[in-house]
Amino acid sequence: AVNGSRLWQSLMDMAQIGATPKGGVCRLALTDLDKQGRDLFVRWCEEAGCTVSVDRMGNIFARRPGRDDSLPPVIMGSHLDSQPTGGKYDGVYGVLAGLEVVRSLNDMNYVTEAPVEVAVWTNEEGSRFAPAMVSSGVFAGVFDLDYGLSRADLDGKTMGEELARIGYAGDREVGGRKVGAYFEAHIEQGPILEIEGKTIGVVTDCQGQRWYEITFTGQEAHAGPTPMVRRKDALLGAARVVDAVNRIGMKYGPLACATVGLMQIHPNSRNVIPGRVFFTVDFRHPDDTILAAMDGELRAEVERIAGEIGLESDFQQIWYYAPIKFDESCVAAVRKGVERTGHSFRDIVSGAGHDACYLSKVAPTGMVFIPCIDGISHNEVEETTPEWSTAGCEVLLHAVLDRADA
Amino acid sequence: AVNGSRLWQSLMDMAQIGATPKGGVCRLALTDLDKQGRDLFVRWCEEAGCTVSVDRMGNIFARRPGRDDSLPPVIMGSHLDSQPTGGKYDGVYGVLAGLEVVRSLNDMNYVTEAPVEVAVWTNEEGSRFAPAMVSSGVFAGVFDLDYGLSRADLDGKTMGEELARIGYAGDREVGGRKVGAYFEAHIEQGPILEIEGKTIGVVTDCQGQRWYEITFTGQEAHAGPTPMVRRKDALLGAARVVDAVNRIGMKYGPLACATVGLMQIHPNSRNVIPGRVFFTVDFRHPDDTILAAMDGELRAEVERIAGEIGLESDFQQIWYYAPIKFDESCVAAVRKGVERTGHSFRDIVSGAGHDACYLSKVAPTGMVFIPCIDGISHNEVEETTPEWSTAGCEVLLHAVLDRADA
Numbered sequence: 001a002v003n004g005s006r007l008w009q010s011l012m013d014m015a016q017i018g019a020t021p022k023g024g025v026c027r028l029a030l031t032d033l034d035k036q037g038r039d040l041f042v043r044w045c046e047e048a049g050c051t052v053s054v055d056r057m058g059n060i061f062a063r064r065p066g067r068d069d070s071l072p073p074v075i076m077g078s079h080l081d082s083q084p085t086g087g088k089y090d091g092v093y094g095v096l097a098g099l100e101v102v103r104s105l106n107d108m109n110y111v112t113e114a115p116v117e118v119a120v121w122t123n124e125e126g127s128r129f130a131p132a133m134v135s136s137g138v139f140a141g142v143f144d145l146d147y148g149l150s151r152a153d154l155d156g157k158t159m160g161e162e163l164a165r166i167g168y169a170g171d172r173e174v175g176g177r178k179v180g181a182y183f184e185a186h187i188e189q190g191p192i193l194e195i196e197g198k199t200i201g202v203v204t205d206c207q208g209q210r211w212y213e214i215t216f217t218g219q220e221a222h223a224g225p226t227p228m229v230r231r232k233d234a235l236l237g238a239a240r241v242v243d244a245v246n247r248i249g250m251k252y253g254p255l256a257c258a259t260v261g262l263m264q265i266h267p268n269s270r271n272v273i274p275g276r277v278f279f280t281v282d283f284r285h286p287d288d289t290i291l292a293a294m295d296g297e298l299r300a301e302v303e304r305i306a307g308e309i310g311l312e313s314d315f316q317q318i319w320y321y322a323p324i325k326f327d328e329s330c331v332a333a334v335r336k337g338v339e340r341t342g343h344s345f346r347d348i349v350s351g352a353g354h355d356a357c358y359l360s361k362v363a364p365t366g367m368v369f370i371p372c373i374d375g376i377s378h379n380e381v382e383e384t385t386p387e388w389s390t391a392g393c394e395v396l397l398h399a400v401l402d403r404a405d406a
Numbered sequence: 407a408v409n410g411s412r413l414w415q416s417l418m419d420m421a422q423i424g425a426t427p428k429g430g431v432c433r434l435a436l437t438d439l440d441k442q443g444r445d446l447f448v449r450w451c452e453e454a455g456c457t458v459s460v461d462r463m464g465n466i467f468a469r470r471p472g473r474d475d476s477l478p479p480v481i482m483g484s485h486l487d488s489q490p491t492g493g494k495y496d497g498v499y500g501v502l503a504g505l506e507v508v509r510s511l512n513d514m515n516y517v518t519e520a521p522v523e524v525a526v527w528t529n530e531e532g533s534r535f536a537p538a539m540v541s542s543g544v545f546a547g548v549f550d551l552d553y554g555l556s557r558a559d560l561d562g563k564t565m566g567e568e569l570a571r572i573g574y575a576g577d578r579e580v581g582g583r584k585v586g587a588y589f590e591a592h593i594e595q596g597p598i599l600e601i602e603g604k605t606i607g608v609v610t611d612c613q614g615q616r617w618y619e620i621t622f623t624g625q626e627a628h629a630g631p632t633p634m635v636r637r638k639d640a641l642l643g644a645a646r647v648v649d650a651v652n653r654i655g656m657k658y659g660p661l662a663c664a665t666v667g668l669m670q671i672h673p674n675s676r677n678v679i680p681g682r683v684f685f686t687v688d689f690r691h692p693d694d695t696i697l698a699a700m701d702g703e704l705r706a707e708v709e710r711i712a713g714e715i716g717l718e719s720d721f722q723q724i725w726y727y728a729p730i731k732f733d734e735s736c737v738a739a740v741r742k743g744v745e746r747t748g749h750s751f752r753d754i755v756s757g758a759g760h761d762a763c764y765l766s767k768v769a770p771t772g773m774v775f776i777p778c779i780d781g782i783s784h785n786e787v788e789e790t791t792p793e794w795s796t797a798g799c800e801v802l803l804h805a806v807l808d809r810a811d812a
């Protein structure tokens with residue numbers, strides 16, 4: 001009952017904005033390209049008869065009225081921003097599957113009882129501005145508005161400034177309204193569904209996350225005449241922490257994940273002993289107790305390594321959320337949708353964070369996963385298939401109808 | 407017999423060009439600031455009655471005629487470019503001590519038998535463009551002109567383009583002429599003279615160097631849903647090499663130096679497993695056999711580490727020169743200069759590379775070191791004293807006279 005080829009075509013059209021030579025997308029949050037992507041989405045929504053509004057965090061809501069428009073809306077959504085080496089589906093799929101649900105309802109001249117909305121959440125990736133999911137977090141009251149608007153990129157530009165610059169600093173209040181239910185469709189971004197040959201993942205939980213920022217300060221000195229024993233090499237310290245982070249991830253495996261993704265070396269010159277290194281750590285686990293144990297080990301390792309080299313260290317946990325359980329009735333709605341459409345499925349825990357994690361704080365929430373090839377995401381070669389894409393959208397439609405007509 | 411306060415004032419004047427808040431200098435090779443430094447030097451030399459010429463590598467020569475101007479010149483010199491976090495003396499001291507020798511000869515109305523020149527060598531630091539000492543290398547015939555002009559910075563701009571842009575692509579042939587002797591004064595950049603309380607280092611040797619560029623390629627993937635055992639984390643590989651480089655340096659200590667100074671992480675996003683890392687290695691030792699042993703260990707470690715993580719590796723040695731012995735008669739001229747001026751001294755091996763290393767291939771060469779505070783260089787806090795600066799210049803004057811009047 002959805003038009004899978006229209007959905008696929010929209011995915012391909014959106015993927016041209018910020019397209020990279022390797023077939024991926026680079027559309028960082030609140031850049032000119034992000035604005036282009038938003039503008040295209042807004043145009044499509046208006047063509048589909050929706051009313052579009054933007055809140056002060058730049059979150060976009062496209063509303064299709066219900067029979068009883070005073071009922072709280074059922075919202076579908078995800079994000080349009082990408083990683084620097086992002087794919088065509090991460091986030092975009094959830095947004096455009098939502099739009100396809102609206103277009104399909106239009107095709108059927110079907111009016112839901114409650115209104116239906118498609119949402120685009122600002123800066124979900126957490127790549128240009130940390131942390132991730134910041135604007136759905138403000139919507140859910142997890143962060144306050146000032147915190148959200150003051151998030152800065154590595155050049156010091158804030159989200160507030162950049163929203164204004166691209167014309168998406170809306171005037172609508174962020175959150176503070178009742179949401180009937182929230183459903184997010186997304187590629188799995190991991191290998192499980194594909195390995196097990198399942199088309200749909202019924203997401204029951206999300207693992208918890210802790211993000212850190214660490215700065216080691218030593219002393220810049222000449223790589224030639226400075227004896228090894230007199231050095232305070234900040235990069236040597238950071239390198240040892242990278243290895244320790246990996247050890248911690250392996251130790252609490254197979255479910256733990258531990259990553260250093262970003263590092264900046266100062267002054268970054270071949271014949272200068274690095275005097276300062278800034279780097280980040282990303283820890284994840286579905287069990288909050290284990291996530292806390294990983295945190296403890298990291299703190300001990302950073303202190304030990306800084307001590308052995310003679311570095312000053314600045315250690316900040318900049319983000320934390322505990323593992324999340326989705327609403328049972330929304331999970332059931334997704335499962336019912338799978339049964340009605342007849343796709344193969346399994347229950348699954350999300351390895352990535354999603355706007356749904358924060359929405360679950362203020363609304364009954366569920367998620368639909370579809371497989372991606374080789375489990376690869378945050379990579380330009382990220383790929384899924386039109387069949388999986390259509391299947392996920394069908395399940396989304398059924399889950400939404402289950403709640404919007406309840 | 408030299409004017410130490412004039413020399414110090416010139417050092418302070420030059421240090422204003424590219425001055426940093428922490429008291430250092432950032433005047434990278436062939437930038438607009440480098441042009442400003444060169445222009446100031448040229449003006450000072452013309453005011454001192456010298457004739458200035460520039461060769462195709464942008465090397466500048468300021469000539470003071472001798473009584474027999476057909477004799478090969480005695481050249482003093484060093485460089486005006488700096489590290490990103492450079493000091494006020496590294497290079498500049500050797501150039502301006504040379505200028506002060508010329509000014510002192512003018513004050514005394516003294517005409518040397520052979521002509522005397524002050525040289526500024528282009529891109530000695532090897533920071534913006536690798537390797538170091540590239541233009542004195544072309545002068546000495548170690549590199550050919552095309553190699554020199556085609557060295558590119560990390561943005562792909564070449565030395566040839568940048569020389570033309572700042573107006574220092576001269577028309578003089580590079581090298582190919584007889585040099586009577588070459589003397590370079592420099593801060594030690596290490597701790598030995600200061601620790602032993604000596605004012606002058608008579609440089610007898612320079613340690614050899616090997617520079618490498620390594621690229622590890624793994625696979626970008628999502629930091630959340632990608633199990634530890636499926637990862638090909640290029641930064642984990644680079645981190646293990648940083649630790650191995652340090653181990654190799656310690657193992658062949660106390661004279662070995664081993665440094666990773668530069669690293670670029672791709673895509674450098676907090677929640678993306680790094681797919682590609684480019685980094686450099688700088689190895690030094692005064693004994694060529696040990697330098698070769700360090701090279702062998704590095705190659706083995708890089709191969710082992712790439713293998714254990716499943717990374718592709720590209721490994722290039724981009725620079726090598728064997729340890730250098732300076733000319734005995736020039737070393738003796740420096741030593742005689744120390745005796746005449748009565749300063750305390752010791753023989754010393756240079757830990758850094760200098761343009762003198764390449765000049766020694768085509769001319770009898772010697773070097774004069776003065777101490778720097780705490781042995782710190784390639785750092786904005788780099789410092790020496792007016793007394794040491796004057797002493798080094800006195801010794802330089804005597805060494806030059808010893809050869810120019812021989």
Ligand SMILES: NC(=O)NCCC(=O)O
Nearest residue numbers: 124125132352353630677
């Ligand atoms: N889905 C997704 O890629 N989210 C980014 C935030 C995270 O790293 O979990």
Ligand SMILES: NC(=O)NCCC(=O)O
Nearest residue numbers: 224271530531538758759
């Ligand atoms: N003197 C000096 O700092 N030279 C730079 C080249 C090197 O690293 O040895």
